[in-house]
Amino acid sequence: MHITILGGGGFLGRKLAQRLAADGALGGRAITGMTLFDLAEPAPVPASFTVRTLAGDLGDAAALTAAIPDDTGAIFHLAAVVSAAAEADYDLGIRVNLLGTLAVVNRCRELVVAPRVVFPSSVASFGGGQDARVRDDERQVPTNSYGAQKAMAELALNDASRRGFLDAVCIRLPTVVVRPGRPNKAASSFASAILREPLLGLATDCPVFPDFRLWICSPRSAVAWFLHAATMDTAPLGLERGVNPPGMTASVAEMLDALESVAGAEARRLVHIVPDTVVQDIVRGWPSGFVPDRALALGFAGHEPLADVVRAFMGDDLAATKADRGLA
Amino acid sequence: MHITILGGGGFLGRKLAQRLAADGALGGRAITGMTLFDLAEPAPVPASFTVRTLAGDLGDAAALTAAIPDDTGAIFHLAAVVSAAAEADYDLGIRVNLLGTLAVVNRCRELVVAPRVVFPSSVASFGGGQDARVRDDERQVPTNSYGAQKAMAELALNDASRRGFLDAVCIRLPTVVVRPGRPNKAASSFASAILREPLLGLATDCPVFPDFRLWICSPRSAVAWFLHAATMDTAPLGLERGVNPPGMTASVAEMLDALESVAGAEARRLVHIVPDTVVQDIVRGWPSGFVPDRALALGFAGHEPLADVVRAFMGDDLAATKADRGLA
Numbered sequence: 001m002h003i004t005i006l007g008g009g010g011f012l013g014r015k016l017a018q019r020l021a022a023d024g025a026l027g028g029r030a031i032t033g034m035t036l037f038d039l040a041e042p043a044p045v046p047a048s049f050t051v052r053t054l055a056g057d058l059g060d061a062a063a064l065t066a067a068i069p070d071d072t073g074a075i076f077h078l079a080a081v082v083s084a085a086a087e088a089d090y091d092l093g094i095r096v097n098l099l100g101t102l103a104v105v106n107r108c109r110e111l112v113v114a115p116r117v118v119f120p121s122s123v124a125s126f127g128g129g130q131d132a133r134v135r136d137d138e139r140q141v142p143t144n145s146y147g148a149q150k151a152m153a154e155l156a157l158n159d160a161s162r163r164g165f166l167d168a169v170c171i172r173l174p175t176v177v178v179r180p181g182r183p184n185k186a187a188s189s190f191a192s193a194i195l196r197e198p199l200l201g202l203a204t205d206c207p208v209f210p211d212f213r214l215w216i217c218s219p220r221s222a223v224a225w226f227l228h229a230a231t232m233d234t235a236p237l238g239l240e241r242g243v244n245p246p247g248m249t250a251s252v253a254e255m256l257d258a259l260e261s262v263a264g265a266e267a268r269r270l271v272h273i274v275p276d277t278v279v280q281d282i283v284r285g286w287p288s289g290f291v292p293d294r295a296l297a298l299g300f301a302g303h304e305p306l307a308d309v310v311r312a313f314m315g316d317d318l319a320a321t322k323a324d325r326g327l328a
Numbered sequence: 329m330h331i332t333i334l335g336g337g338g339f340l341g342r343k344l345a346q347r348l349a350a351d352g353a354l355g356g357r358a359i360t361g362m363t364l365f366d367l368a369e370p371a372p373v374p375a376s377f378t379v380r381t382l383a384g385d386l387g388d389a390a391a392l393t394a395a396i397p398d399d400t401g402a403i404f405h406l407a408a409v410v411s412a413a414a415e416a417d418y419d420l421g422i423r424v425n426l427l428g429t430l431a432v433v434n435r436c437r438e439l440v441v442a443p444r445v446v447f448p449s450s451v452a453s454f455g456g457g458q459d460a461r462v463r464d465d466e467r468q469v470p471t472n473s474y475g476a477q478k479a480m481a482e483l484a485l486n487d488a489s490r491r492g493f494l495d496a497v498c499i500r501l502p503t504v505v506v507r508p509g510r511p512n513k514a515a516s517s518f519a520s521a522i523l524r525e526p527l528l529g530l531a532t533d534c535p536v537f538p539d540f541r542l543w544i545c546s547p548r549s550a551v552a553w554f555l556h557a558a559t560m561d562t563a564p565l566g567l568e569r570g571v572n573p574p575g576m577t578a579s580v581a582e583m584l585d586a587l588e589s590v591a592g593a594e595a596r597r598l599v600h601i602v603p604d605t606v607v608q609d610i611v612r613g614w615p616s617g618f619v620p621d622r623a624l625a626l627g628f629a630g631h632e633p634l635a636d637v638v639r640a641f642m643g644d645d646l647a648a649t650k651a652d653r654g655l656a
Contacts, residue, residue, distance in 0.1 A: 090491065094430065102422065127567065137466070137467055138465070138467065139465055139466065139467050139468075139568075140467075140483075141486075141567050141568050142483070142486070142487065142567075143490075143567060145487050145491070148483045148484070148486065148487035149487075151483050152480045152483045152484065155468075155470070155476045155479050155480045155483075156476070156480065158469075158470070158476065159470065159472075159473050159476035159477075162471075163418065163473070239455065239469050239470075239471060240467075240469050
């Protein structure tokens with residue numbers, strides 16, 4: 001079976017590729033080849049099977065045909081314009097997040113066997129705010145273009161699954177913590193920065209108060225959910241291919257407690273609460289809690305404790321992040 | 329103010345155009361011109377203001393620019409590929425129902441003042457079946473491509489409204505009864521045929537049992553809701569521009585009772601129950617009831633009784649339908 005990762009050069013795409021390379025199989029079927037596709041050619045990943053790395057645009061049908069060969073059994077469609085970028089450039093968000101997904105659907109229609117498609121949708125496709133406890137049957141009323149485009153893509157994948165073009169599972173990912181890299185303009189940047197920066201020995205400002213709660217997941221849980229979505233029986237999903245996975249609610253204070261428990265009080269002292277009403281106005285619309293009963297019943301693994309999230313970042317990403325940022 | 333009706337050659341578009349021509353104003357503002365746009369050039373509608381009739385495709389940007397002049401204050405976007413056609417031709421449904429709506433959004437972005445956009449979404453964007461009582465906060469889980477495309481278009485219009493590109497109200501129309509014309513391949517064809525055909529003196533087969541329930545509305549109610557949507561204060565809608573209007577639940581037996589009360593027992597005897605499991609398999613997924621609290625609070629008028637629906641068809645459409653079909 002061939003596997004394609006669209007957005008294979010990104011942070012989660014790369015972790016997923018490394019995991020698939022290590023496993024050599026998916027759901028008991030041997031992996032015979034893998035394609036990593038992204039706007040810029042992804043770095044190679046060593047594996048016992050052939051790994052192709054391709055640069056291209058989702059909107060280019062020829063590039064997509066090359067990225068998804070005829071024997072593709074599973075596609076991880078992680079290519080996306082993220083929230084701040086989709087809000088800043090409406091056309092770009094529509095083109096990649098919506099029309100790009102329709103292009104993936106069209107390529108799947110050409111395959112003889114409908115492939116499994118794993119698609120990360122987002123917590124940003126819901127509203128609700130700090131007091132939300134989002135149920136499985138709740139409406140998606142997005143507060144931003146990224147969330148709207150993700151919800152539209154889910155509808156397209158639901159319908160394409162019903163028609164037999166493909167066999168999709170959409171996972172509405174929480175805010176992923178800890179992201180490697182640098183602080184950026186994303187409103188959620190602080191959620192990773194308050195753990196990552198102190199572990200790099202750097203001070204950081206937190207724009208929200210310590211009691212602010214977020215719905216988060218670790219990169220390890222995200223990858224584990226992707227793999228479960230790629231191999232699970234999809235019959236119980238019926239027409240609704242979207243799943244609210246079992247992330248966790250964490251307050252800023254709880255995240256800092258976990259940081260202190262792993263890295264000491266001096267790490268925690270590097271985080272300074274500096275309220276920023278611009279950031280607060282955006283993030284307070286996001287739901288801080290879900291009741292993920294359906295995902296648990298479908299076999300998605302529950303989340304590990306916060307301290308493990310901190311330790312996993314230290315083990316998996318800290319050294320590479322230091323190197324990328326030119327830190328000692 | 330200029331008004332544009334996309335799909336202005338259709339059954340509801342034409343009724344709306346005639347009503348606007350009669351009123352001469354919308355929400356207290358004088359209508360200075362109207363454009364009726366459809367694939368085939370719509371028939372002219374006499375009015376005290378200029379009425380342009382244009383043929384074109386929603387996907388043709390130049391045609392859409394011509395159809396929506398710079399001084400357009402309200403757009404009724406009724407152009408659509410209907411349910412059976414969107415199911416039979418996936419690409420056509422995507423092109424018109426989804427990409428056509430995105431093209432309307434893009435044209436609206438070019439206008440100096442964000443126009444009101446009234447968009448009929450559909451009961452087909454919900455599942456639920458015979459026992460459903462759809463709440464205002466219920467998820468749309470479509471069972472067909474038409475419903476999926478309508479739900480996606482709603483999300484696009486919600487987001488475009490939030491961004492200030494336009495100011496949308498989406499009305500999730502029930503099955504419209506009585507449609508003029510002829511029986512067709514639509515699974516819902518019987519809902520109008522069991523009233524229309526006997527009033528034309530013709531026999532008709534009903535594929536479902538008398539206790540089968542439908543969520544319906546009359547053409548008069550649909551047009552009244554369009555006009556309310558075009559003139560209402562949209563601030564109370566917030567991010568959710570979709571409304572479940574106050575249609576009515578009617579069983580086949582209740583519809584035949586209304587027919588008999590207006591047109592006599594001989595009319596009713598022209599309807600024969602001839603169960604068709606193919607039709608039953610499709611229509612039993614549609615929700616037969618809603619709890620339209622939000623629409624009523626927003627000022628959408630409640631529905632008239634079934635006997636009035638029958639009488640309105642006789643007054644508004646029976647003569648023209650007879651003439652169209654070459655009946656005496």
